[in-house]
Amino acid sequence: MTKVLVYIELEAGVIAPVSYQLLGTARRLAGEEGSVDALLIGDGPQDHLSRLGAADRVFCLSGDCTADYLPEVHLKAFLEAREQSRPEVILTAYSSAGLDLAAATAATGDLSLVAYCQNAERDGSDLVVTSQLYAGRLLAESRVPLPALLSVIPGAFEEAEGQIEGNPKTVDLTAALDLSQTRMRLLEVLEPDGGDVDITKAESLVCVGRGIGGQDSIGEAEELAALLGAEIAGSRPVIDAGWLPKSRQVGKSGNRVTPKLYLSLGVSGAPEHLEGMSKAEFVVAVNKDPAAPIFETAHLGSTCDLFDLLPSLVEGLKQRGC
Amino acid sequence: MFLNEGKVMHIVVILRLVPDLSDELDLADDGRSIDREWVGIALSEFDEQALEEAVLLKEAGGAKVTAIALSGEGVERMLQGALARGADAAILLEGREEEHLDSRAAAPIFAEAIRALEPDLVLTGVQTIEDLFGQLAPYLGRLLDWPQVSAVSGVELHEKSCVLRQEYSGGRQARIEVDLPAVVGLQTASKPPRYVSASKLKEAMKSGQISRQAANAEPMTNRAEIESLAPPDRSTGARMLGDDPETAAVEILNALDERGLLQR
Ligand SMILES: Cc1cc2nc3c(=O)[nH]c(=O)nc-3n(C[C@H](O)[C@H](O)[C@H](O)COP(=O)(O)OP(=O)(O)OC[C@H]3O[C@@H](n4cnc5c(N)ncnc54)[C@H](O)[C@@H]3O)c2cc1C
Numbered sequence: 001m002t003k004v005l006v007y008i009e010l011e012a013g014v015i016a017p018v019s020y021q022l023l024g025t026a027r028r029l030a031g032e033e034g035s036v037d038a039l040l041i042g043d044g045p046q047d048h049l050s051r052l053g054a055a056d057r058v059f060c061l062s063g064d065c066t067a068d069y070l071p072e073v074h075l076k077a078f079l080e081a082r083e084q085s086r087p088e089v090i091l092t093a094y095s096s097a098g099l100d101l102a103a104a105t106a107a108t109g110d111l112s113l114v115a116y117c118q119n120a121e122r123d124g125s126d127l128v129v130t131s132q133l134y135a136g137r138l139l140a141e142s143r144v145p146l147p148a149l150l151s152v153i154p155g156a157f158e159e160a161e162g163q164i165e166g167n168p169k170t171v172d173l174t175a176a177l178d179l180s181q182t183r184m185r186l187l188e189v190l191e192p193d194g195g196d197v198d199i200t201k202a203e204s205l206v207c208v209g210r211g212i213g214g215q216d217s218i219g220e221a222e223e224l225a226a227l228l229g230a231e232i233a234g235s236r237p238v239i240d241a242g243w244l245p246k247s248r249q250v251g252k253s254g255n256r257v258t259p260k261l262y263l264s265l266g267v268s269g270a271p272e273h274l275e276g277m278s279k280a281e282f283v284v285a286v287n288k289d290p291a292a293p294i295f296e297t298a299h300l301g302s303t304c305d306l307f308d309l310l311p312s313l314v315e316g317l318k319q320r321g322c
Numbered sequence: 323m324f325l326n327e328g329k330v331m332h333i334v335v336i337l338r339l340v341p342d343l344s345d346e347l348d349l350a351d352d353g354r355s356i357d358r359e360w361v362g363i364a365l366s367e368f369d370e371q372a373l374e375e376a377v378l379l380k381e382a383g384g385a386k387v388t389a390i391a392l393s394g395e396g397v398e399r400m401l402q403g404a405l406a407r408g409a410d411a412a413i414l415l416e417g418r419e420e421e422h423l424d425s426r427a428a429a430p431i432f433a434e435a436i437r438a439l440e441p442d443l444v445l446t447g448v449q450t451i452e453d454l455f456g457q458l459a460p461y462l463g464r465l466l467d468w469p470q471v472s473a474v475s476g477v478e479l480h481e482k483s484c485v486l487r488q489e490y491s492g493g494r495q496a497r498i499e500v501d502l503p504a505v506v507g508l509q510t511a512s513k514p515p516r517y518v519s520a521s522k523l524k525e526a527m528k529s530g531q532i533s534r535q536a537a538n539a540e541p542m543t544n545r546a547e548i549e550s551l552a553p554p555d556r557s558t559g560a561r562m563l564g565d566d567p568e569t570a571a572v573e574i575l576n577a578l579d580e581r582g583l584l585q586r
């Protein structure tokens with residue numbers, strides 16, 4: 001009888017897709033006999049409960065300082081929920097909150113922790129877990145005795161199995177927690193600045209990665225984008241370096257995009273990048289490293305140097321009257 | 323000057339070397355680890371960001387920056403690099419050279435060293451590419467019982483607190499004020515890491531003082547175990563085009579044309 005605890009995440013006031021992915025996985029790991037608990041932190045839990053039908057029971061924390069994510073408050077609630085639920089398996093997303101909570105919870109040494117999970121199966125009394133390692137270069141298969149906490153890559157599991165309407169039991173954690181003295185305080189939430197364009201609405205994107213080398217070369221990629229009727233986008237290092245504005249970032253900490261065409265130049269395909277673009281309809285990847293993980297997600301791949309390929313693409317588009 | 327109760331702020335930065343992903347990763351004979359003999363090593367990119375942020379804070383308000391690392395091949399050189407970039411002191415934790423300790427295993431060793439240093443702030447990279455069994459910053463936060471925030475891009479220091487910018491999916495962010503001492507898992511420094519000239523590096527290699535300490539604490543236990551490592555299945559991946567750019571360009575444009583993705 002496996003008991004599973006799932007940490008539910010709210011994103012801008014709604015349950016994040018990854019939380020349904022975790023709930024579906026939790027149900028599968030719990031099996032017929034097992035049970036699924038969930039932890040929901042935030043104002044107005046009743047607004048969300050009916051969507052958490054995949055859980056048998058939901059631990060709720062609401063009220064002061066729960067309207068927005070605050071690491072210390074969530075960690076306290078998470079540890080309390082673990083104490084009361086006593087699960088054998090705990091699931092969090094590989095997200096900012098998941099990063100804060102997973103290792104902190106496992107730090108007492110009595111809980112196994114496996115990060116970057118993309119699959120998990122029961123095997124006798126253990127779990128066998130597949131994770132992405134070395135930014136997706138290798139897959140690791142680990143044997144994990146229980147109790148265990150898995151931090152799961154968003155997008156690794158289907159949502160449908162976890163999207164069940166229902167009426168789970170609730171347990172209010174408010175009284176059990178003393179939140180009067182926290183060592184951190186939320187000052188403000190900063191909504192993403194819209195920027196000049198919404199790349200999540202673009203039908204075609206040309207995405208440049210660190211392989212583009214510098215600001216000076218962005219122009220060449222922009223010319224290609226213009227001929228394709230595409231918007232230009234970038235991986236995180238390109239944004240961090242200031243070569244493109246933040247509004248054009250694709251990935252975990254940027255935008256999730258689903259264009260018809262995604263042409264990437266010099267992007268390696270780290271899991272945090274794939275999270276933002278793996279649902280694009282047609283992906284063309286240019287990367288001179290044949291082992292780059294982007295080629296697993298792409299439909300068409302070239303190991304040419306992007307600076308050799310770009311002029312040919314631009315020339316070819318002009319010849320075709322684009 | 324950043325002062326906490328009249329003392330100059332002390333920032334500890336934890337630095338780790340990781341395999342250089344521009345090299346090929348070969349598996350070791352046991353099939354459960356990579357062959358570390360030939361692969362290049364580099365400072366973990368997020369640790370580099372953490373070091374830069376520490377030095378930026380020092381430049382903004384006069385904090386002291388101490389870089390610490392577990393001893394191992396290439397680590398001394400890496401610490402000299404940290405001194406050249408602006409760290410004031412560097413500490414090598416010795417005695418665990420024979421094992422490859424991951425972030426989970428190493429967390430109690432770093433926690434012990436940090437307790438002795440009594441810093442106001444600990445900065446390290448939000449993750450390394452090898453953190454299969456968990457990331458260092460949240461392990462440390464709990465072991466030290468200090469507040470911890472990960473996925474941070476930007477730190478401000480104040481008298482008894484710091485203000486951190488934490489990032490979430492979709493590009494949302496929050497500013498969080500955290501009492502000191504605190505642990506931060508840094509993603510991106512406020513400015514891109516500086517370039518350090520070869521001459522400055524050489525200078526640091528001559529004059530840079532690295533002190534040594536025994537890594538006494540026991541590594542954290544871990545019952546989970548890697549059974550195998552393998553490259554992902556590529557059979558469902560991209561159709562690969564040849565190496566000639568002109569031919570590849572024609573094939574790409576043909577494929578886009580077929581799918582109606584060209585705008586004329
Ligand atoms: C919490 C968290 C959130 C993150 N969020 C995001 C996010 O939102 N988006 C994101 O992108 N990343 C994100 N990252 C970072 C992510 O881990 C990777 O570091 C990043 O995606 C790598 O970007 P890249 O592929 O451009 O660079 P690299 O990994 O350095 O890859 C560059 C590639 O270019 C190739 N190349 C170099 N020169 C050429 C050439 N001339 N021609 C062809 N190919 C060439 C190289 O072979 C290499 O594969 C996040 C990380 C963390 C920890």
Ligand SMILES: Nc1ncnc2c1ncn2[C@@H]1O[C@H](COP(=O)(O)O)[C@@H](O)[C@H]1O
Nearest residue numbers: 290291295296303556559560562563564
């Ligand atoms: N699906 C794939 N993903 C990544 N690299 C590949 C893939 N198929 C082939 N390669 C590599 O790409 C280069 C050219 O492949 P090919 O044109 O198929 O001979 C070789 O180095 C192959 O190893």
